[in-house]
Amino acid sequence: MSWTVASFVRLLDEEFPPSWAEPWDRVGLVAGRPDNPVTRVLTVVDVLPDTVAQALDLGADLIVAHHPLLLSGVSSVAAVDYQGRVLHDLIENHVALYVAHTNADVADPGVSDALADRLGLTELRPLRPTEQGRGFGRIGRVNPMTLGEFAHLAAAALPVASWGVRVSGDPARTVTTVAVCGGSGDSFIPDAVAAGVDVYLTGDLKHHRVADLRAEGGPALVDAGHYATEAPWLTPLAAWLRTRTGLEIIVSDANTDPFPFHACATLDPAT
Numbered sequence: 001m002s003w004t005v006a007s008f009v010r011l012l013d014e015e016f017p018p019s020w021a022e023p024w025d026r027v028g029l030v031a032g033r034p035d036n037p038v039t040r041v042l043t044v045v046d047v048l049p050d051t052v053a054q055a056l057d058l059g060a061d062l063i064v065a066h067h068p069l070l071l072s073g074v075s076s077v078a079a080v081d082y083q084g085r086v087l088h089d090l091i092e093n094h095v096a097l098y099v100a101h102t103n104a105d106v107a108d109p110g111v112s113d114a115l116a117d118r119l120g121l122t123e124l125r126p127l128r129p130t131e132q133g134r135g136f137g138r139i140g141r142v143n144p145m146t147l148g149e150f151a152h153l154a155a156a157a158l159p160v161a162s163w164g165v166r167v168s169g170d171p172a173r174t175v176t177t178v179a180v181c182g183g184s185g186d187s188f189i190p191d192a193v194a195a196g197v198d199v200y201l202t203g204d205l206k207h208h209r210v211a212d213l214r215a216e217g218g219p220a221l222v223d224a225g226h227y228a229t230e231a232p233w234l235t236p237l238a239a240w241l242r243t244r245t246g247l248e249i250i251v252s253d254a255n256t257d258p259f260p261f262h263a264c265a266t267l268d269p270a271t
Contacts, residue, residue, distance in 0.1 A: 032096025
């Protein structure tokens, strides 16, 4: 079968229907002529100059991204900011762009399933169910371990930033039931509390919500970062696309976490 942008869109829309996306989200085909051929695909978390340059270097015909390039309304795509320049690079080089965002978050399997798999979770179910077995996040089980051991497992299993993972809770606490959510999962903390899990791992946790939960008691919290909790999805996504299309599907090796390094205070050994 010869694949085109249009046939790829049909395949992706069947697996991640745009109707599953949140009302504020912007998913689906962003750029590309429907009748253009597709022979090589790059999967990415973020559509940024680095990932677009990688697509051009690889000769990709299509980028499948998780995060939307254009999430808010625009009145111009002039090449005067990075979004405009990226769009011009894509169009001028005949590279199509497709986005699966919150519709991939709630899919089964979806973004949080890949995260749960990296952490070895079993007996998965949605953290916040939507309909027909779908939903945001996942709850699962691990063999009993301490919170400290779980944090080290997460830091080793995920493409975390240089600062590793941040943990709120007693390192000696026993962990068996785990909730996870890829990306920004701060708003699902009440769901993790209601589910009675031992620990909730996600990204972009907010100071006051974490402090309040720690004061009240409840699950331990692990912030592994936004990028690190979504990037694992690219691997099963690429495997599924290879199986369905027989084409060359490449997972981007560009780490687009916006915090590339960290600094720690050092103590004067003389003090």
